[in-house]
Amino acid sequence: MSALESEITELWGQYQNDDVSADSAGEDAYATLDAFLDSLEAGEIRAAEKHGDAWEANEWVKQGILLNFGLRATEPREYGGVTYNDVLPLADSSDYGDRGSRNTPDGTVVRRGAHIGSDCILMSPAFVNIGAHVGDGTLVDSCDTVGSCAQIGANVKLGANTLIGGVLEPVENAPVIIEDNVSLGAGCRVTSGFVVGENSVVGENTLLTPRIPVYDLVEEEVLYGELPADRRAFTRFVESSISDHDLFEGGAYKPAVVATDLQTETLEATEREDTLRE
Incomplete structure (x- = not known):
């Protein structure tokens, strides 16, 4: 100390x-x-x-x-x-x-x-x-x-x-x-x-908060309170458990975060760019 x-x-x-x-x-x-x-x-x-x-x-x-x-x-x-x-x-x-x-x-x-x-x-x-x-x-x-x-x-x-x-x-x-x-x-x-x-x-x-799930597509798991390293993350809406309710039509959805592999996406984007330039 x-x-x-x-x-x-x-x-x-x-x-x-x-x-x-x-x-x-x-x-x-x-x-x-x-x-x-x-x-x-x-x-x-x-x-x-x-x-x-x-x-x-x-x-x-x-x-x-x-x-x-x-x-x-x-x-x-x-x-x-x-x-x-x-x-x-x-x-x-x-x-x-x-x-x-x-x-x-x-x-x-x-x-x-x-x-x-x-x-x-x-x-x-x-x-x-x-x-x-x-x-x-x-x-x-x-x-x-x-x-x-x-x-x-x-x-x-x-x-x-x-x-x-x-x-x-x-x-x-x-x-x-x-x-x-x-x-x-x-x-x-x-x-x-x-x-x-x-x-x-x-x-x-x-929005990143522990109350909203992170669907990590790399490790195929649902996380709360963290986004792993080397990820590309964005907001999506997933079906809510109250989607079948009499007060509204068309279903209810709640926010979620989807995380994909940043390095793979970056490589694919680079390959697409190279293809376009050829």
């Missing part, structure tokens, strides 16, 4: 036992919280990490985020000539250029405690919440939201108007995970701790 983890864990216990509050927290407590936010922004600590084949939440990191909400007072702050009220300021983006990253003006908001990697592009208006981790070379397109604690890998493309949900509580639950080299089409929604495996391509307006 690192010194920072030990300090956050101790402070969390005091907070849970009502031994410390926003009115009674001293300089040492706020120094710990500031160091915690600096470590999040630097990518030194993360709200979730992969162990073997599974992603697991770092509960103490999520506790540290909650402590920043519980022990800090809401204050009026300025951004773009507008006054807003929050417990935290926005992240300092002055060093983005040194790392090859850029955030366009007029509405790109990165909250304090979010990590933005090198060579990233953040298009306005986009919002990245506290605890989120955005890997190197990733595009966060216009009107995208990256929720609290969401883990976005390297070289990911989040299409315009994409929502990556946040999972802050309960602290033991892993957040939404988008692994390396994933491409999400415009208008996608990923919620409730769903995991999108590396190298996958997801069609526009696809």
